[in-house]
Amino acid sequence: xxxxxxxxxxxxxxxxGDNAPDEIVKGAAIASIESPxxxxxxxxxxxxxxxxxxxxxxxxxIEIVHTNEVITSEDVPREAVRRKPNASMIIAAKLCAxxxxxxxxxxxxxxxxxxxxxxxIPRIVGVRKTAIATVYPTRNAQKRRDHFALLLDVxxxxxxxxxxxxQFALMGKIYASDIKGIQDPTVSLxxxxxxxxxxxxxxxxxxxxxxxxxxVNFIGNIEGNEVMLGLSxxxxxxxxVGNIVTKxxxxxxxxxxxxxxxxxxxxxxxxxxLIALSSGIKQLKSSTDYSEYxxxxxxxxxxxxxxxxxxxxxxxxxxxxxxxxxxHRDDVCGRIAKEIGAFESKNYSGKIENTLx
Amino acid sequence: xxxxxxxxxxxxxxxxGDNAPDEIVKGAAIASIESPxxxxxxxxxxxxxxxxxxxxxxxxxIEIVHTNEVITSEDVPREAVRRKPNASMIIAAKLCAxxxxxxxxxxxxxxxxxxxxxxxIPRIVGVRKTAIATVYPTRNAQKRRDHFALLLDVxxxxxxxxxxxxQFALMGKIYASDIKGIQDPTVSLxxxxxxxxxxxxxxxxxxxxxxxxxxVNFIGNIEGNEVMLGLSxxxxxxxxVGNIVTKxxxxxxxxxxxxxxxxxxxxxxxxxxLIALSSGIKQLKSSTDYSEYxxxxxxxxxxxxxxxxxxxxxxxxxxxxxxxxxxHRDDVCGRIAKEIGAFESKNYSGKIENTLx
Numbered sequence: 001x002x003x004x005x006x007x008x009x010x011x012x013x014x015x016x017g018d019n020a021p022d023e024i025v026k027g028a029a030i031a032s033i034e035s036p037x038x039x040x041x042x043x044x045x046x047x048x049x050x051x052x053x054x055x056x057x058x059x060x061x062i063e064i065v066h067t068n069e070v071i072t073s074e075d076v077p078r079e080a081v082r083r084k085p086n087a088s089m090i091i092a093a094k095l096c097a098x099x100x101x102x103x104x105x106x107x108x109x110x111x112x113x114x115x116x117x118x119x120x121i122p123r124i125v126g127v128r129k130t131a132i133a134t135v136y137p138t139r140n141a142q143k144r145r146d147h148f149a150l151l152l153d154v155x156x157x158x159x160x161x162x163x164x165x166x167q168f169a170l171m172g173k174i175y176a177s178d179i180k181g182i183q184d185p186t187v188s189l190x191x192x193x194x195x196x197x198x199x200x201x202x203x204x205x206x207x208x209x210x211x212x213x214x215x216v217n218f219i220g221n222i223e224g225n226e227v228m229l230g231l232s233x234x235x236x237x238x239x240x241v242g243n244i245v246t247k248x249x250x251x252x253x254x255x256x257x258x259x260x261x262x263x264x265x266x267x268x269x270x271x272x273x274l275i276a277l278s279s280g281i282k283q284l285k286s287s288t289d290y291s292e293y294x295x296x297x298x299x300x301x302x303x304x305x306x307x308x309x310x311x312x313x314x315x316x317x318x319x320x321x322x323x324x325x326x327x328h329r330d331d332v333c334g335r336i337a338k339e340i341g342a343f344e345s346k347n348y349s350g351k352i353e354n355t356l357x
Numbered sequence: 358x359x360x361x362x363x364x365x366x367x368x369x370x371x372x373x374g375d376n377a378p379d380e381i382v383k384g385a386a387i388a389s390i391e392s393p394x395x396x397x398x399x400x401x402x403x404x405x406x407x408x409x410x411x412x413x414x415x416x417x418x419i420e421i422v423h424t425n426e427v428i429t430s431e432d433v434p435r436e437a438v439r440r441k442p443n444a445s446m447i448i449a450a451k452l453c454a455x456x457x458x459x460x461x462x463x464x465x466x467x468x469x470x471x472x473x474x475x476x477x478i479p480r481i482v483g484v485r486k487t488a489i490a491t492v493y494p495t496r497n498a499q500k501r502r503d504h505f506a507l508l509l510d511v512x513x514x515x516x517x518x519x520x521x522x523x524q525f526a527l528m529g530k531i532y533a534s535d536i537k538g539i540q541d542p543t544v545s546l547x548x549x550x551x552x553x554x555x556x557x558x559x560x561x562x563x564x565x566x567x568x569x570x571x572x573v574n575f576i577g578n579i580e581g582n583e584v585m586l587g588l589s590x591x592x593x594x595x596x597x598v599g600n601i602v603t604k605x606x607x608x609x610x611x612x613x614x615x616x617x618x619x620x621x622x623x624x625x626x627x628x629x630x631l632i633a634l635s636s637g638i639k640q641l642k643s644s645t646d647y648s649e650y651x652x653x654x655x656x657x658x659x660x661x662x663x664x665x666x667x668x669x670x671x672x673x674x675x676x677x678x679x680x681x682x683x684x685h686r687d688d689v690c691g692r693i694a695k696e697i698g699a700f701e702s703k704n705y706s707g708k709i710e711n712t713l714x
Contacts, residue, residue, distance in 0.1 A: 139612060155549060158557040192512055192600040199597065200515040224604025228612050240556065241598050243549040247581025248602050252609045255496060255585050269633050276630030280620050 005036040008325045010304075011092040011101035014043030015070040016108020018311050021047050024107060027317025029057035034318065037061065037325050040101055042092040044068055067091050073310060077111030081119065089113050093120040096303040103304030103324035105295070107312040114156050114298060114307075121301045124333060126340040129164045130300030131239070132156045132307065133172055134246050135179075138230025142186065150176045151190075151227070151235045155243035156298065162205040165189075165236055169206075169216050170339045171299040172234035178330050179323065184217045185233035190241065191221035206236070215339060295320045297327070299336065304328050362393040365682045367661075368449040368458035371400030372427040373465020375668050378404050381464065384674025386414035391675065394418065394682050397458055399449040401425055424448050430667060434468030438476065446470055450477040453660040460661030460681035462652070464669045471513050471655060471664075478658045481690060483697040486521045487657030488596070489513045489664065490529055491603050492536075495587025499543065507533045508547075508584070508592045512600035513655065519562040522546075522593055526563075526573050527696045528656040529591035535687050536680065541574045542590035547598065548578035563593070572696060652677045654684070656693065661685050 012028050014021045025048050028039045038061045041048050045066035052062070069086040071077075081090065089108050095101040097120045104121075106113050114132065123130060133152035140147045152172050153160065160168075169187050176185040189207055191199040196207045198221060210218040219232050227235065227245065237245070260281075263270040274281075295308035295316065304327045308320045327333075369385050371378045382405055385396045395418045398405050402423035409419070426441040428434075438447065446465050452458040454477045461478075463470050471489065480487060490509035497504045509529050510517065517525075526544050533542040546564055548556040553564045555578060567575040576589050584592065584602065594602070620627040631638075652665035652673065661684045665677045684690075 139615070158549070190601060192515070192597060224601040224606075225608035225611065227605055228608045240549060241601055244547060244581040244598055244602055245605050248584055248605050249581075249609065251582035251585045252606065254582065256613070258496070263634065263637050267637070270637050273630045273633030273637075276626050276633065277620065280624070280627050280630075 001036045002329075004329050005325075008037035008103075008328050009040060009095075009101045010037065010321050010324045010328075011040045011042060011065075011095040011104045012317070012321060013089040013092045013104070013106035013108055013113075014041040014048055015088040016106040016113070017308065018073070018107075019313060020107065022051055023312065023314045024317050025051040026055055026314035027312070028062060028321060029055040030314060030318040031321040032058040032061040035322050035325060038063060039321060040065055040092075040095060042067060042095070043070070043088045065091060065095065071109050071112045071116075073109050075109055075112060077109060077115050080109070080112050081115050087112075087116070090116045090120065093117050093305075096121050096305075101303070102328040103306065105306045105308055105317065105320045105324055107295075107308035107310055107317065110155070110307060110310075117298055117301060117305050121303055121305065123300055124302055124337045124340060126337070126344045127171075127300040128167055129153075129157050129160065130298055131168045131171065132296050132298055133175060134242075134296045136246070136249065138228055141229045141231050142233070144180060144182065144230070144233070146180060147230065148180070149230050149233055149235060151237065151242055151246065152299065153237065153239040153242050154246045154296070155239045157239035159240060160202075160238045162202060162209065165202075165206045165238070166209050166213070166343065167300075167340060169210055169213075169218075169234065169236045170343055171336050172236065173216060174332060174335050174339060175297055175299060175327075176233045178327060178332050178335075180233060182233065186217050186219045186231070187234040187236065188219050188222040188232035190227065190235050190237040190245070191223065193223065194221050196221070202238075210236075213343070215342070295323075302333055302337075304333065358393045359686075361686050362682075365394035365460075365685050366397060366452075366458045367394065367678050367681045367685075368397045368399060368422075368452040368461045369674070369678060370446040370449045370461070370463035370465055370470075371398040371405055372445040373463040373470070374665065375430070375464075376670060377464065379408055380670045381674050382408040383412055383671035384669070385419060385678060386412040387671060387675040388678040389415040389418040392679050392682060395420060396678060397422055397449075397452060399424060399452070400427070400445045422448060422452065428466050428469045428473075430466050432466055432469060434466060434472050437466070437469050438472050444469075444473070447473045447477065450474050450662075453478050453658075453662075458660070459685040460663065462663045462665055462674065462677045462681055464652070464665035464667055464674065467512070467664060467667075470662075474655055474658060474662050478660055478662065480657055481659055481694045481697060483694070483701045484528075484657040485524055486510075486514050486517065487655055488525045488528065489653050489655055490532060491599075491653045493603070493606065495585055498586045498588050499590070501537060501539065501587070501590070503537060504587065505537070506587050506590055506592060508594065508599055508603060509656065510594065510596040510599050511603045511653070512596045514596035516597060517559075517595045519559060519566065522559070522563045522595070523566050523570070523700065524657075524697060526567055526570075526575070526591065526593045527700055528693050529593065530573060531689060531692050531696060532654055532656060532684075533590045535684060535689050537590060539590065543574050543576045543588070544591040544593065545576050545579040545589035547584065547592050547594040547602070548580065550580065551578050553578070559595075567593075570700070572699070652680075659690055659694075661690065 069084040131153035298305040426443040488510035655662040
């Protein structure tokens with residue numbers, strides 16, 4: 001175990017998510033055994049202790065910071081963050097800001113989490129906007145070790161500027177390179193056509209910069225029907241579009257599982273069919289199991305911020321904690337800072353404005 | 358047969374689409390028998406005749422207008438429309454403009470079709486932007502007679518103004534009411550959250566107007582994961598987002614069929630499973646068969662303009678022709694003109710600007 005592994009501390013919002021605090025605390029307990037470094041569980045101490053006492057865990061590597069305020073999924077983000085200054089997700093973010101933790105994980109209210117991170121954890125110098133990056137399964141057209149790609153932004157922002165989107169490409173590239181273990185991830189732009197002039201002024205300007213930027217392995221525009229192919233490791237889009245596309249994909253997955261349940265219930269022959277296919281379905285599920293990736297990073301902060309899925313179970317939380325620790329060890333935030341600094345110093349956006357005039 | 362049924366003329370681009378001219382001409386031949394009114398086939402006369410002579414058709418109801426120029430799916434729209442002024446889809450649009458036809462159907466290059474329609478067929482007075490509306494299958498949450506909903510705009514425009522989007526709602530409502538045979542179709546706005554203030558200034562202003570407009574049965578915002586549910590008959594969005602969402606749905610459908618083929622080939626047990634499920638798959642396919650709806654209307658023109666799917670076979674073309682004829686008989690364009698006129702005379706947008714200041 002290296003010194004940095006031992007000293008890494010991840011703050012976990014024990015009270016956020018559909019299965020909190022049970023599954024969150026269990027996930028942290030497993031991480032405390034399987035992984036070096038420490039976890040700080042933030043939330044109701046009595047509840048946390050009563051769950052911990054039923055689980056094996058490494059007591060040297062778990063600490064509890066008590067608070068009894070919680071932001072729920074029903075809360076309106078802006079109001080909740082103001083009304084509940086001691087909410088578990090806010091305290092967790094503050095631990096990062098104070099240097100007591102190197103990363104934070106929450107499965108709670110996404111809007112409130114983005115807001116409380118923004119209010120408490122400093123942004124990397126030069127980063128214009130933070131972004132939420134979702135990790136989603138693809139058909140793995142590039143034949144990578146895994147089936148996943150990164151789509152960002154998926155809702156931290158509504159509309160973006162050219163520079164915001166170029167920065168998303170840079171941040172996404174570094175994160176993808178770290179979690180997928182690849183040297184030079186491919187990057188694409190989600191658009192309504194292949195040609196560089198497509199999608200209006202914003203997207204065509206982003207295209208122009210990405211194409212010229214030696215730091216980015218840019219493969220051009222991809223269209224909606226190619227999102228699932230996995231032609232690139234990182235797909236860049238505006239928050240407004242990314243949010244709608246991600247949720248459309250979720251909606252279709254729900255529709256498929258609804259159809260499966262319907263078929264299972266309604267006809268004996270269909271049930272047999274599904275049973276015969278079950279090993280295939282299982283294989284498909286495991287190759288597209290997002291819980292391996294622990295959740296969606298919020299990129300652009302000085303510390304690692306991970307949004308775990310609202311429905312996360314223990315395994316997803318354990319992986320989110322491990323991932324946050326790994327990202328800290330690999331200095332993902334430092335590498336983003338370096339890349340963003342280099343980009344900003346080149347004043348690409350000034351150049352592009354000139355060519356567009 | 359009424360007088361208007363007998364006199365309805367639909368111009369068909371015989372040369373556009375993956376299966377042109379064969380399937381297009383066959384589809385027109387069937388329509389000439391099954392449906393009153395006339396079809397003008399525009400394209401290479403020799404080819405058209407050689408297909409027709411192998412098919413049963415009603416010679417009183419089919420006319421051929423010869424041209425040997427064709428715009429292909431590979432052509433760049435703007436260039437092609439300029440370089441090929443006698444392309445079949447352009448001549449077909451001109452027949453509408455000259456009053457010789459009441460509607461036009463093409464399965465060809467979408468961009469070129471939108472452009473050639475815009476250049477040749479006048480817009481309805483008051484319509485700010487024409488829109489492409491796609492007809493897509495849903496989970497039919499409203500328990501309608503059919504499973505389909507209308508999403509618009511899906512790519513005639515990139516970005517839109519508040520008024521453009523309100524007009525999309527009005528045009529979509531009238532078209533949905535006609536093809537679905539329902540009195541007061543529900544309308545929703547595709548957004549990143551339920552609340553009226555979500556999605557930035559554009560979407561929240563559109564929300565505000567739709568909410569106040571007595572002509573529109575507005576049910577509020579829907580999110581990406583609800584698109585497939587069928588909570589509303591009409592979903593309004595900007596062309597840029599609508600295009601990406603529609604193509605994402607297509608991409609997932611392709612992924613599902615790829616997985617099915619993979620499973621069928623790779624394991625005997627999986628093949629058995631798929632066979633056991635085949636009646637369910639067939640049922641699902643027929644309930645979500647877009648060819649029943651003949652294609653996507655381009656709304657806002659003074660005549661009916663239908664874009665059939667590029668992969669259309671004869672059945673889809675027959676239905677597109679029937680649908681165009683029905684829309685003409687039901688005076689869809691006249692009803693849109695009336696609704697748009699009434700909306701514009703109320704000066705809603707002026708009012709909204711005042712409340713936003």
